[in-house]
Amino acid sequence: MSSDFLIVNKKILPDYMEKVIEARNMLENHEAATITEAVQKAGISRNTYYKYKDFVFSRQEASASRHAVLTLILKDEAGSLSSVINTVTQMQTNILTISQALPVAGKANLLITLDITRMNGTIDDLTRTLKELPSVRSVHLDAIE
DSSP: OSSOOOOOOOGSOOOHHHHHHHHHHHHHTSSSSSSHHHHHTTTOHHHHHHHHTTTOHEEEEEEOOOOOOOOOOESSSTTHHHHHHHHHHHTTTTEEEEOOOOOBBBBBEEEEEEEEEEOOSSSHHHHHHHHSSSTEEEEEEEEEE
16 A cells, blocks of 8 residues: 555544544634643643644545645657646646746756646656656656645
8 A cells, every 4th residue: 555544434533533623623713722722622632632633634624625846847849848738637637837947958947736636646656657758857746735
């Protein structure tokens, strides 16, 4: 299994996992002014909150849009950008922003931000497929959220 994520029914998890989400929601919705207040209302310790806050999400949070930022170096030849756009489109990603610098020394830098919420495959599949394009010299995943 290559993914770090699992979908698990909350019935098999300890009840404090759901309380961590509850505390985070209180903070986001300004129902609690401090972490101490949020964890007291949720009925968990600060330690439990800090330990799991970045790892436990509700289904609504998990299904929110996901973004990836890629930097590519392309060969300066006709169709280079088009082949990248076609590839990311075939993998069911949505292009949010795209910026290509003027070619210098036969190379063009490309910065592309993608909505990968409904992507077919993984981000590794996407970068691998892009690297296989004849006009792509390199691909770097700058950020993912």
